[in-house]
Amino acid sequence: MGEKLLIAGNWKMHKTPTETVEYFKEFLPLVNEVNNVEVLICPPFIDIPAAVKTTEGSNIQIGAQNCYFEKEGAFTGEISPVMLKAAGCKYVILGHSERRHIFGESNELINKKVISALEEGLKVILCVGETLEERESGLTFTVIESQLRLGLSGVENFLDRIEIAYEPVWAIGTGVAAKPEDAEEVHKFIYQILNELNSNQAGNIRVLYGGSVKPSNAEAILSQPHIKGVLVGGASLKPNDFAQIVKIGAKLAEVK
Numbered sequence: 030m031g032e033k034l035l036i037a038g039n040w041k042m043h044k045t046p047t048e049t050v051e052y053f054k055e056f057l058p059l060v061n062e063v064n065n066v067e068v069l070i071c072p073p074f075i076d077i078p079a080a081v082k083t084t085e086g087s088n089i090q091i092g093a094q095n096c097y098f099e100k101e102g103a104f105t106g107e108i109s110p111v112m113l114k115a116a117g118c119k120y121v122i123l124g125h126s127e128r129r130h131i132f133g134e135s136n137e138l139i140n141k142k143v144i145s146a147l148e149e150g151l152k153v154i155l156c157v158g159e160t161l162e163e164r165e166s167g168l169t170f171t172v173i174e175s176q177l178r179l180g181l182s183g184v185e186n187f188l189d190r191i192e193i194a195y196e197p198v199w200a201i202g203t204g205v206a207a208k209p210e211d212a213e214e215v216h217k218f219i220y221q222i223l224n225e226l227n228s229n230q231a232g233n234i235r236v237l238y239g240g241s242v243k244p245s246n247a248e249a250i251l252s253q254p255h256i257k258g259v260l261v262g263g264a265s266l267k268p269n270d271f272a273q274i275v276k277i278g279a280k281l282a283e284v285k
């Protein structure tokens with residue numbers, strides 16, 4: 030397992046370009062000594078140029094939170110993977126639960142986006158996760174399996190450019206994270222499915238946990254053997270909190 034832990038921030042619909050510059054002014058000095066974990070921030074599209082410019086020469090990578098699957102055309106309001114690549118993005122988050130549940134994205138649409146983003150040379154963080162209702166009906170593993178199999182259909186040979194984020198919908202933005210051992214159980218299952226899809230590459234994929242990660246719970250979560258990083262929403266908006274999570278990852282990277 031040569032890969033570094035991936036500590037990623039998803040800003041969702043927060044911050045203007047000016048606030049983005051201010052954020053990095055504060056954040057960069059806090060983490061400039063850290064080089065044993067990978068750090069990624071995914072701001073809103075409009076903030077990407079400011080984020081890329083301000084983080085130039087640092088260890089911070091910039092990604093996007095979504096994209097469309099076409100390269101260009103009459104798709105009002107959409108952004109293509111070609112544009113993200115040209116703007117300096119390294120990653121794109123796809124299939125986030127807010128895209129699935131607020132904007133009605135299907136596994137089929139998400140799969141088209143995954144294929145297209147990979148074709149343009151972006152790395153993909155594919156998000157999967159069950160709702161509370163699904164968990165309570167005993168459907169967690171069924172839902173996760175179909176989100177993985179459908180989302181990754183046709184790209185089984187490119188898993189080396191994919192990371193998975195397990196984000197139980199009931200833990201997102203609620204302040205209540207999954208219990209580390211419950212998340213670990215799902216992560217183990219995800220690796221099992223990935224192994225069935227491509228046993229050569231599955232071991233190099235990082236399966237991140239997301240859902241109410243904060244400085245106070247990051248260590249317990251990241252200590253689980255099959256949790257290879259975190260995708261942080263709310264706590265990534267505060268430079269201090271996110272820097273603390275990065276440093277917890279860096280400390281654990283020594284022993285993991």
Ligand code: 13P
Nearest residue numbers: 039201202240241262263
């Ligand atoms: P919170 O950390 O705010 O719960 O959000 C998690 C998330 O959705 C990251 O993509």
